[in-house]
Amino acid sequence: MSRTSYDWWAGVLMTPGKLEDWLKRQYHSEASAVNRIGKLKEKAEAVGVREGIEGSNWYEWEALLKMISDDEAKHAGQVAKLMLMRGLEPKILTEHRSKYFSKFQENMDTSVLGMTAVAAYAELTSLTRFQAIMAHPETPIDIRNEFKTILFEEEFHYAAFRRLAGDAAMERAKFRHQQGLQAVQIEA
Ligand SMILES: [Fe+2]
Numbered sequence: 026m027s028r029t030s031y032d033w034w035a036g037v038l039m040t041p042g043k044l045e046d047w048l049k050r051q052y053h054s055e056a057s058a059v060n061r062i063g064k065l066k067e068k069a070e071a072v073g074v075r076e077g078i079e080g081s082n083w084y085e086w087e088a089l090l091k092m093i094s095d096d097e098a099k100h101a102g103q104v105a106k107l108m109l110m111r112g113l114e115p116k117i118l119t120e121h122r123s124k125y126f127s128k129f130q131e132n133m134d135t136s137v138l139g140m141t142a143v144a145a146y147a148e149l150t151s152l153t154r155f156q157a158i159m160a161h162p163e164t165p166i167d168i169r170n171e172f173k174t175i176l177f178e179e180e181f182h183y184a185a186f187r188r189l190a191g192d193a194a195m196e197r198a199k200f201r202h203q204q205g206l207q208a209v210q211i212e213a
């Protein structure tokens with residue numbers, strides 16, 4: 026956990042309306058992750074063999090992507106529960122564009138491994154924030170309870186995507202990840 030993500034969360038907790046805005050964006054991010062993983066799976070099916078994913082390796086890809094996608098759908102449900110308790114409507118935000126992803130999408134490496142590396146760094150960015158949420162003593166108890174499992178699963182997603190992407194693709198995507206972090210003002 027970086028100091029700045031802790032400060033970010035402290036700011037969310039103390040500013041009226043920010044917790045609600047964050048929940049809305051978080052729901053969007055969990056729910057749309059299911060679609061993003063679906064697209065990655067389609068692409069891996071279509072061109073994966075050309076990029077060196079085949080045989081027993083493909084079996085691992087399929088199994089891990091399915092597990093991650095199921096987890097993200099579950100996370101969306103968990104965040105929806107936190108929203109409904111606060112009178113908020115969980116929905117996909119059509120106008121929302123993450124500052125982090127906008128940076129990443131500039132000159133993005135659209136190979137299967139490149140996209141998988143982006144997914145790994147996105148998980149890393151989320152889990153850094155979730156660590157701050159868990160560490161802060163004033164995090165509301167219902168949020169703490171849900172994010173305890175979400176954090177654990179995002180750690181698994183990060184490790185799984187990193188493994189599937191491989192070191193070379195992770196290294197290639199690193200610079201854009203750092204730029205994305207700067208865009209949301211969290212340190213690497
Ligand atoms: Fe998630």
Ligand SMILES: [Fe+2]
Pocket residue numbers: 093097148178179182
């Ligand atoms: Fe995830």
